[in-house]
Amino acid sequence: MMRAAAPARPDAALRALGRVRHFAPQQTIFAEGEPAAHVVLVIHGMVRSCSTFSDGRRFIGAFYAAGDMFGLERSPGYLASAEAVCETAGIFYPAPNWLDIIHAQDGLSRRIFGAVMQSGEQARGHARLLGRLCAIEKLAMFLLECHQRADEGLQVTLKMTRQDIADYLGLTVETVSRCFAQLKREGLIGFRSSRELDFLDVPRLRNISG
Numbered sequence: 163m164m165r166a167a168a169p170a171r172p173d174a175a176l177r178a179l180g181r182v183r184h185f186a187p188q189q190t191i192f193a194e195g196e197p198a199a200h201v202v203l204v205i206h207g208m209v210r211s212c213s214t215f216s217d218g219r220r221f222i223g224a225f226y227a228a229g230d231m232f233g234l235e236r237s238p239g240y241l242a243s244a245e246a247v248c249e250t251a252g253i254f255y256p257a258p259n260w261l262d263i264i265h266a267q268d269g270l271s272r273r274i275f276g277a278v279m280q281s282g283e284q285a286r287g288h289a290r291l292l293g294r295l296c297a298i299e300k301l302a303m304f305l306l307e308c309h310q311r312a313d314e315g316l317q318v319t320l321k322m323t324r325q326d327i328a329d330y331l332g333l334t335v336e337t338v339s340r341c342f343a344q345l346k347r348e349g350l351i352g353f354r355s356s357r358e359l360d361f362l363d364v365p366r367l368r369n370i371s372g
Contacts, residue, residue, distance in 0.1 A: 185246035207250025
């Protein structure tokens with residue numbers, strides 16, 4: 163689904179093989195349908211992969227954080243848009259010759275392989291999450307994944323907005339807000355700010371998530 167690890171610090175060789183680009187919050191990195199020209203390694207911030215339905219609804223398929231790669235496509239065009247959630251930087255590797263690049267640099271080869279494996283895991287995890295019948299189960303499962311991938315112990319800072327979370331979980335933002343309030347009321351989480359959470363009862367969150 164996502165990783166909230168410390169910012170990736172690729173070595174000079176990996177940086178030299180690509181081009182570092184910076185993006186402001188909410189800036190589009192590439193749009194759905196554009197030629198799949200680059201594979202991107204996130205080195206700072208967070209990226210959301212999203213699509214828009216004909217009725218205007220948005221669907222978020224994945225979040226990518228420092229150390230993640232995205233933009234790997236078998237088709238000639240990107241299947242979803244990529245947008246910066248917050249201040250974000252990534253290394254852009256040219257897609258047309260990325261196979262030549264990974265043969266020349268073992269470090270990038272390992273990252274590409276890891277990204278392919280992680281993409282499959284993300285898709286399966288997201289499918290399981292969307293299959294939950296209850297909104298509170300979906301949010302509990304999402305928060306547990308954030309907690310498991312964070313380096314902050316029982317305190318987690320969410321980079322994404324509640325609207326992002328709603329679009330990822332297939333819920334309305336009002337439902338997400340009500341579920342947050344319920345988890346707080348029942349003593350499972352606490353808020354230091356609107357995005358800084360304390361995990362107060364992880365075992366009960368696991369029970370809720372099924």
